Structures are given as structure tokens and as C-alpha cells.
Amino acid sequence: MRLVVRLLVILLASSSLLGGAGAADGLIQEDRAEQRLKTIASGLRCPVCQGEAVYDSHSTIANQMKTLIREQVAAGRTDDEIRGFFVTRYGAFVLMEPAASGMNLMIWLFPLLALSAGMLAILVLLGRRRQAVAPPATSVGGTEEFLTRLERLEP
Amino acid sequence: MTTVVSNTRKTFVHAWWKPLLLIATVGLLGLFALGLGRDPTFMPSALVGRAVPDFELATLSAAGRTRSGDLAGNPLIINFWASWCGACRSEHDTLLKLGRELQGSGQVRILGINHRDTASNAERFLSSLGAFPYPSAIDADGRTGVDFGVFGLPETFFVDATGIVRARHIGPLNERDVSRYLAVIGVER
Numbered sequence: 001m002r003l004v005v006r007l008l009v010i011l012l013a014s015s016s017l018l019g020g021a022g023a024a025d026g027l028i029q030e031d032r033a034e035q036r037l038k039t040i041a042s043g044l045r046c047p048v049c050q051g052e053a054v055y056d057s058h059s060t061i062a063n064q065m066k067t068l069i070r071e072q073v074a075a076g077r078t079d080d081e082i083r084g085f086f087v088t089r090y091g092a093f094v095l096m097e098p099a100a101s102g103m104n105l106m107i108w109l110f111p112l113l114a115l116s117a118g119m120l121a122i123l124v125l126l127g128r129r130r131q132a133v134a135p136p137a138t139s140v141g142g143t144e145e146f147l148t149r150l151e152r153l154e155p
Numbered sequence: 156m157t158t159v160v161s162n163t164r165k166t167f168v169h170a171w172w173k174p175l176l177l178i179a180t181v182g183l184l185g186l187f188a189l190g191l192g193r194d195p196t197f198m199p200s201a202l203v204g205r206a207v208p209d210f211e212l213a214t215l216s217a218a219g220r221t222r223s224g225d226l227a228g229n230p231l232i233i234n235f236w237a238s239w240c241g242a243c244r245s246e247h248d249t250l251l252k253l254g255r256e257l258q259g260s261g262q263v264r265i266l267g268i269n270h271r272d273t274a275s276n277a278e279r280f281l282s283s284l285g286a287f288p289y290p291s292a293i294d295a296d297g298r299t300g301v302d303f304g305v306f307g308l309p310e311t312f313f314v315d316a317t318g319i320v321r322a323r324h325i326g327p328l329n330e331r332d333v334s335r336y337l338a339v340i341g342v343e344r
Contacts, residue, residue: 047306060271061306064297089304091201121172 033073040069040082043096053096200323201304207231207314208302212292215269215277221292230263230340231314234328235300236291237272238280240308246327247284253333254288256344263342267291270300270308315340 041055046062054062054069065086072082086094098104202208211222234250236243250267257263269277269291281287294300303312313322313336321339324332337344 060297064301068301087201089201089301090306091304093201 033070036073036079037066037069040073040079041066043083044086045094045096047090047094200320202312202320203323205320206318207233207312207320208299210292210294210299210302212268212294212299215267215274215291215293216281217290221266221290226264226266227318228316229261230316230342232263232265232336232340233268233303233312233314234265235268235270235294235303235305235308235310237270237308238276239272242327243309244284246309246329249328249330249333250287251285252330257342258288263337263340265289268294268299270294270305271297311336313337313340 038055041062042053044054044065046052046054046057046059046065048059048061049057054065068085069082072085077085083095092099092104098107100108207223209223211220214221232253250265254265258265265287266289267287272293272295274293274295277291277293292299297305303310307325309327311324311328312320313324315321322336324336334344
């Protein structure tokens with residue numbers, strides 16, 4: 001009888017341990033799914049808000065989009081597939097960052113172009129100023145002439 | 156040789172910096188004006204030019220289901236509405252008139268989609284404002300609305316006879332809008 005009780009205790013203890021491990025596994029998976037939700041929903045624009053991401057919005061549509069993302073993450077779809085799902089329905093507008101292709105490439109390249117143009121302008125101006133400042137330093141003759149004239153003024 | 160090159164560059168910059176600055180300033184101001192003139196709430200529709208999404212929904216106040224496939228072959232107007240939507244009230248008369256005028260003609264089919272609503276509220280709404288002369292399907296969880304890219308009500312989609320969405324109207328419809336969109340999907344009034 002005692003043996004049976006002991007065996008039962010051991011069985012219970014081990015099963016609860018296993019159960020605990022299973023629960024932890026589940027938690028980690030849930031955490032990972034939540035992390036993916038955050039990544040995807042932060043990159044999607046809430047259609048009814050002004051410049052707010054789906055992840056930050058509590059509007060009905062944003063909540064529905066979050067539910068759909070959760071469902072699709074659970075169904076094993078990739079981040080790109082999930083983003084594509086919303087782009088086909090709401091258009092490229094739904095992406096917080098426009099894709100760097102086609103006309104949108106201009107949005108990415110223009111600041112770089114403007115910055116390089118500005119830097120070039122500063123370099124050219126600095127070069128010109130140096131050239132303009134340089135000549136007086138070399139005109140030693142001027143100083144000498146001034147000194148001779150000064151000497152001539154003496155009685 | 157180098158002095159010659161640097162001199163030409165210098166004269167080029169010297170001669171052109173004023174016009175260049177003017178062009179850049181005017182261009183930026185132009186972009187700014189364009190940006191100010193745009194409606195920040197405007198959302199381009201991804202659906203225009205594409206096939207109407209498939210759906211199968213319960214029918215409001217009637218038995219049976221509404222399937223997108225059953226509606227193919229004719230120009231189609233799909234109107235998303237709800238009892239909780241205030242702006243839907245202001246387009247209600249336009250829709251009633253349009254329904255009475257076109258539903259019997261066989262030229263075009265009209266379908267209402269009751270979006271994120273309860274059947275009882277929807278029925279109460281229709282009994283107080285007048286029932287549509289055409290059927291409505293129930294999209295209680297809003298899933299079909301997502302497939303259409305719907306984000307605010309009312310929204311109306313105009314589909315041509317080949318099943319391609321030709322226009323999307325966001326906000327309440329008026330007579331003038333309706334005439335314009337009907338022409339786009341090949342319906343003569």
C-alpha cells in the first residue's frame with residue numbers, strides 16, 4: 001500500500017513538473033507571437049487615424065487588423081505575407097514606410113541628393129573664400145612699399 | 156590644366172547659383188502648396204481595377220445566403236452601411252430612390268452589406284427610415300469589409316459587368332455622384 005502511495009506521489013510530482021514545462025513553452029510561444037504582432041502592426045498605418053500605427057491605435061479597425069495579424073501569425077504565415085494581405089486590401093498607403101521602389105524611391109533618394117548638394121555647395125564656397133583670403137598674405141611687396149613710404153615720411 | 160578646369164567650374168557655379176537657388180525654392184514652395192491642397196484623410200483605393208472580392212454572407216431579414224458568385228454578370232453596386240453610422244442616414248433617400256429606379260430595370264444589381272452591426276438594430280434602422288428595395292447581406296464581424304478595404308462607413312463600390320471594381324465612393328452618396336459612377340460601369344439612366 002505504501003509503495004502504491006509513493007508511486008502515486010512520484011507520478012503526480014513528475015506530471016506537474018512536465019505540465020509546468022509545457023506551460024512555460026506555451027508562454028514563450030505566446031510571447032514570440034506577441035512580438036511578431038508588435039513588429040508587423042507597428043509597420044502598418046491605421047487607416048482611420050492620422051499617421052498612427054495599427055499597433056498604437058485602439059480604433060475598431062486597428063483592433064480588427066490586430067486580430068487578423070494574430071490569426072495569420074498563428075496560421076504560420078510570414079511577416080511579408082501578412083503585410084501583403086493588408087497591402088492588397090488597403091493599398092501601399094497602409095505601410096508606415098513606403099517601399100523603396102518605383103516613384104517611391106525618390107522619397108528615399110531625395111534627402112540624400114539634397115544633402116550631397118548642400119555639402120558640395122559649402123565646399124565650393126569655402127574653397128572660394130580661401131582663394132579670396134589668400135592673396136593679401138602673399139603681397140609682401142605691399143607691406144614693403146608701405147614701410148618705405150612710412151620711412152620717407154620721417155624728417 | 157587644373158587651373159583651367161577649376162576656373163570653368165568656378166564660373167559655372169558663379170553664373171548659375173542664383174537661377175539654381177530660385178528653381179529649388181520655387182520647386183519646394185510648389186511641393187508645399189501641393190501638400191497643403193491635399194486631403195489628409197484621402198485614401199487611395201487598392202481595389203479599383205481589380206476583381207470584386209469573393210464573399211458568402213447571411214442575408215438580412217431573409218433565409219439563405221448571399222454569394223458574390225451569384226451576382227456576377229451584371230453591373231453591381233455594393234453599399235456598406237450600418238445602423239450606427241450617422242452619415243448613412245444622409246444617403247438613405249438617395250439609395251431608396253436609386254433602388255426603386257434601377258432594381259426593376261435589370262440593368263444593374265444593388266446589394267447592401269450591413270457592416271459590424273446586429274440584425275435587430277439593422278432591421279429597426281430600415282423600418283424607421285424605409286427598407287431598401289434590394290437585399291442586404293450581414294457582415295457582422297466586418298471580415299468582408301476588410302477584404303474590400305473598408306475603413307469607414309458609408310462606402311459604395313461600383314462594379315462593371317465583368318466583375319471589376321471601377322469606382323469606390325467614401326462617404327454619403329448624392330444624386331450627382333451616382334450619375335457619374337453609373338456611367339463608369341456602363342449603366343444608362
